[in-house]
Every structure is written in C-alpha cells, then in structure tokens.
Amino acid sequence: MRQLKLSRAFTLIEPGPVVLVTTHDVGKSNIMTISWTMVLDFTPVFAITTGDWNYSFTALRKTGECVIAIPAVDLLDRVVGIGTCSGADTDKFAKFGLTAVAGKIVKAPLIAECVANIECKVVDVVSNHSIVVLEAVAAHIDATRKEKRTIHAVGDGTFVVDGRKFDRKKMMASKLPPGL
Amino acid sequence: MRQLKLSRAFTLIEPGPVVLVTTHDVGKSNIMTISWTMVLDFTPVFAITTGDWNYSFTALRKTGECVIAIPAVDLLDRVVGIGTCSGADTDKFAKFGLTAVAGKIVKAPLIAECVANIECKVVDVVSNHSIVVLEAVAAHIDATRKEKRTIHAVGDGTFVVDGRKFDRKKMMASKLPPGL
Numbered sequence: 010m011r012q013l014k015l016s017r018a019f020t021l022i023e024p025g026p027v028v029l030v031t032t033h034d035v036g037k038s039n040i041m042t043i044s045w046t047m048v049l050d051f052t053p054v055f056a057i058t059t060g061d062w063n064y065s066f067t068a069l070r071k072t073g074e075c076v077i078a079i080p081a082v083d084l085l086d087r088v089v090g091i092g093t094c095s096g097a098d099t100d101k102f103a104k105f106g107l108t109a110v111a112g113k114i115v116k117a118p119l120i121a122e123c124v125a126n127i128e129c130k131v132v133d134v135v136s137n138h139s140i141v142v143l144e145a146v147a148a149h150i151d152a153t154r155k156e157k158r159t160i161h162a163v164g165d166g167t168f169v170v171d172g173r174k175f176d177r178k179k180m181m182a183s184k185l186p187p188g189l
Numbered sequence: 190m191r192q193l194k195l196s197r198a199f200t201l202i203e204p205g206p207v208v209l210v211t212t213h214d215v216g217k218s219n220i221m222t223i224s225w226t227m228v229l230d231f232t233p234v235f236a237i238t239t240g241d242w243n244y245s246f247t248a249l250r251k252t253g254e255c256v257i258a259i260p261a262v263d264l265l266d267r268v269v270g271i272g273t274c275s276g277a278d279t280d281k282f283a284k285f286g287l288t289a290v291a292g293k294i295v296k297a298p299l300i301a302e303c304v305a306n307i308e309c310k311v312v313d314v315v316s317n318h319s320i321v322v323l324e325a326v327a328a329h330i331d332a333t334r335k336e337k338r339t340i341h342a343v344g345d346g347t348f349v350v351d352g353r354k355f356d357r358k359k360m361m362a363s364k365l366p367p368g369l
Contacts, residue, residue, distance in 0.1 A: 023224055023344035025205010044203055047227035048344070049238050049318055056236065056320065058229050082355075089360045135315055138229055138322055140236065158352065161341065164203035164228070165369050166361035172338065172352025175262075180269045181346035189345050 010110070013125065013148040016188040019053040021079050021125050021148070022046055026159035027088055027168070029078040029123065030057065031109075033116045034068035038109050040101045040120070041065040042092030044162035046077075051186040053145045055129065060139040064096040069141065073131040074115040077143070078123040081156045082170045088160065113147045124157050125150045190290070193305065193328040196368040199233040201259050201305050201328070202226055206339035207268055207348070209258040210237065211289075213297045214248035218289050220281045220300070221245040222272030224342035226257075231366040233325045235309065240319040244276040249321065253311040254295040257323070258303040261336045262350045268340065293327045304337050305330045 013021075022028070027044045045058035055077070059066050069075050080088050087105045094101070102109050102118075109118035112128045119126035129143035158171040178185070193201075202208070207224045225238035235257070239246050249255050260268050267285045274281070282289050282298075289298035292308045299306035309323035338351040358365070 020344040024341035024349055045228045048225045089357045093364055161204035164200040166358030166365055168355045170352045172350045175348045177269045178346030184273055185346055
C-alpha cells in the first residue's frame with residue numbers, strides 16, 4: 010500500500026461508502042462495520058456515529074485512535090459478517106481472513122485487503138449525539154487493486170455498489186479545495 | 190409524491206447521496222447542495238455539515254426548518270450548478286427550473302423533480318464542528334419516477350452513480366431496525 014496525500018483522504022469518505030473501523034487495545038485488534046460517517050473538513054476531519062452499542066467504542070475512547078478502512082465490493086459478505094458479530098467473543102481478523110498491517114502512526118491496524126486505509130486520532134466525542142470526531146493523520150491506498158468499487162449501505166439489508174462515473178471538475182473548479 | 194413511512198427515511202440518507210437542502214425565509218426559498226451528511230439515529234435523526242460559508246445557513250438557523258431533497262442522476266448538472274452559485278444573488282428554483290411544492294409540516298419547500306423529500310426540524314447545532322442536527326418530521330417519495338439512481342460526490346469534482354444492488358437482508362436480520 011502506498012501513502013496517499015492527506016489532502017485527498019476526504020475523497021474516500023465523501024462518497025458515503027460503508028467502512029470498516031479498526032481499533033487496538035490491550036494486545037487485541039478489533040473491527041466494526043460503520044455506514045454512518047461524514048466529512049467535517051477537508052483537512053481532513055471526519056465524524057462517525059458510534060457508542061456503547063459497539064464493542065469497539067470502549068477501545069476507541071480509551072486509546073483515542075482508529076483506522077478507517079475502505080472495503081471494495083468483493084469484500085461485501087465479510088463487511089456484513091463483521092457488522093453482525095461482536096469483538097467481545099470473536100477475533101474478527103481471524104474469522105474473516107483479513108490481514109492486519111502496522112500503520113505509520115496509530116496502533117490500530119490497517120486492513121491489507123481494503124482499497125484504502127486512513128489512520129485517525131479522536132479529537133472530540135459529542136456524547137449527546139453519539140458522534141466521534143476523528144482527524145486523519147496518515148492515509149494509504151492500494152493502487153494495484155483491480156476491484157475498487159465501494160459499497161453503499163441502504164440500511165434495510167440491501168447495498169448499492171459504485172456504478173458509472175461522471176467528471177464535473179470544470180464546473181466545480183471554484184469550489185474544489187486547494188492541494189487536491 | 191406519496192408519503193413515506195418515517196421509519197424508512199434514514200434509508201434515503203444512509204447510502205451517502207448528494208442531497209439538496211431547501212430553506213424558506215422572509216418569503217424566499219433557497220437551495221444548497223450538500224454532500225456531507227450522516228444518519229445519527231433510525232428515528233430518524235440526521236447530521237449535516239454546514240455553516241456561515243453557506244448562504245442558506247442563516248435561514249436554516251433562524252427558521253429551524255429545512256427539506257432534504259434527494260436528486261437522481263438526471264439532475265446531476267443542476268445539482269452541481271446549485272452548489273456553485275449563491276442564493277444571495279440567485280433564485281435557484283427559477284434558474285435551475287425546479288418546482289417548489291408545499292410540504293406537510295415545514296415551510297421549506299419540497300422539490301418536485303427529486304426522488305424523495307424529507308421535511309426536517311433543527312434539533313441542535315454543534316457549532317464547534319459546524320454540525321446541524323435534524324429530526325425528520327415527514328417524508329415523501331415519487332414512486333412513479335423511473336430514474337432513481339442517486340449521485341455520490343467524490344469531492345474532487347467527480348461523481349459516482351448507483352450501480353448494481355445486492356440483497357443481504359437475511360444475513361443482516363439481527364441488525365435491522367424494527368418497523369422497516
């Protein structure tokens with residue numbers, strides 16, 4: 010996986026894909042499936058909705074670190090599987106045949122099988138809305154991966170995969186952030 | 190447009206489409222394009238990232254109301270156009286040939302050309318992160334519209350349209366909210 014410029018990392022989250030969020034605490038790594046995410050700033054800063062209902066939340070709060078990994082459609086069944094069992098009694102890396110790779114800055118692992126991985130630090134928790142605010146500190150992309158189409162959760166048990174692309178860079182020029 | 194059960198409204202936002210947000214203040218309706226959105230709760234509660242940089246923000250704060258309209262891909266150029274001009278000097282409904290329709294509860298208008306419209310009330314503003322928390326109070330869907338594929342902004346001036354669908358309802362059964 011090669012490093013991705015941090016100024017481009019928000020382009021991984023803005024389209025709204027389902028993501029996998031890894032944590033690492035007391036020698037144990039875990040993964041949760043999250044589809045409630047949002048970009049807050051180009052710098053980049055992200056919000057995710059999570060709380061006590063996710064086993065990973067305790068590690069996330071305690072360590073203040075996580076990795077947002079972006080799976081492609083060939084991982085769909087593993088993404089659903091990860092979202093429907095708990096790290097309390099499951100080693101999800103082992104169960105789902107995923108490879109934990111050391112990141113550059115945080116202790117939470119990257120997932121080798123994903124299209125991209127964003128190392129993040131928790132900068133705030135807005136408890137009354139269950140929002141965790143994350144700042145990206147490093148980003149990695151697998152440029153050699155052929156299947157790059159990401160997955161969008163509808164929320165009713167169905168999913169939509171990326172389809173056709175449209176380029177509107179010229180029309181958008183006045184609104185694009187510098188350094189992209 | 191027929192009414193959509195409120196318990197299903199989060200399924201319009203969870204996949205991460207670009208949305209149009211309408212407001213209405215002092216006899217004037219406006220529209221902004223927003224791609225930074227997130228589901229916060231199934232009830233449904235949504236977060237959007239916005240602030241003083243959007244002309245609509247003043248009306249949103251003052252009236253405490255808006256409509257989240259979901260455009261399909263045939264509206265892409267209008268969605269980009271709406272996002273690259275300002276309501277300060279533009280009547281966007283007129284300029285982009287969109288039809289304002291009265292909602293059921295809020296004064297902000299529905300957009301007739303969109304796939305769906307969600308009437309919302311502001312329940313909180315998390316100012317330090319520019320997050321506006323919205324509670325949906327009514328939802329409408331155009332069941333007769335043929336083109337329903339929504340648009341996902343990448344953030345670099347390119348867009349990805351909904352592609353193939355996958356059904357994983359059986360695998361997800363334990364995690365789906367009641368009343369869907």
